[in-house]
Amino acid sequence: MAEVSYYTKEGLEKLKEELQQLKTTGRANIARAIAEARDKGDLSENAEYDAAKEAQGLHEGKIAQMQETLANARLLDESKLDTSKVLALSIVKIKNVKNGATMTYQLVSESEADMKSGKISVTSPIAKGLLGGKVGETVDIQVPAGKMQFEILDISR
Template identity: 55%
Template sequence: MVKKEYVTKEGLRKLRDELLKLETLDRHKISKKIAEARDKGDLSENAEYDAAKEAQGIIEMRISRLKEIISNVRVISSAKIDTTKVSILSTVKIRNINKGISQSYTLVPDRDTDLSVGKISVNTPIAQGLLGKKVGEISHISLPNGNKLSLEILKIYF
């Protein structure tokens, strides 16, 4: 059974862009390398040829995997999301009660995670603890390292 995966429009675009690059540029480059290595003579002792064929196999596996992923994804639309509580695609401003520090995170599907811009996977312990909470509520979260966080929801926006 194939697993359905949720992505944003941006995440789907990235998948399609990677597939296009692999099918056009990378396939072409590796074909040229194979042809050049083949022209050098005896293939039985040609490490360059073996490396190029291995790289071709990796590219073809990735192309196949991307096609499978793209055919089974579901694009998440923020228009269908309840904006009164924390959910996927929500940007949440929280305050760590113990440290008094405020931060904002956007909860996204795994493929769209980018901590450098505050996008965390909805499958992380912090996101899981925030899901379903409303402004003013406090979430008590147990982290994998044994620490506990108490986070107050200050604001939810999209």
């Protein structure tokens, strides 16, 4: 059974658009590649045809995976979320206790994560360590580089 994932409205719309694109344009491109390869002759010795059929299988697998993700997706109403502790979709300002650097992250689903825009996955080590934390608390988080301490400065939506 797949895990339930929580999305922002924008993230859910992006997922739906990507699935629609895969079902329409993506399938049409694959069908065209298969037809072109089929026109080149004997299918038993046609590497292009085999590659196109394999690409079709991978494409259909991706569509099935995205449909399952959408079936288990839940839209979070950010206005009803508790801002006293860190939850999914929280925007959290933290300070690295060791070097004093401050960072702001929004905790989002894996598919919405984008480090450049400050969105980290709720399944990442930092997000897991922050979940449930409150303003003023210091949390120890095990990251690949070792254990780090962060102070939670602010939580917003």
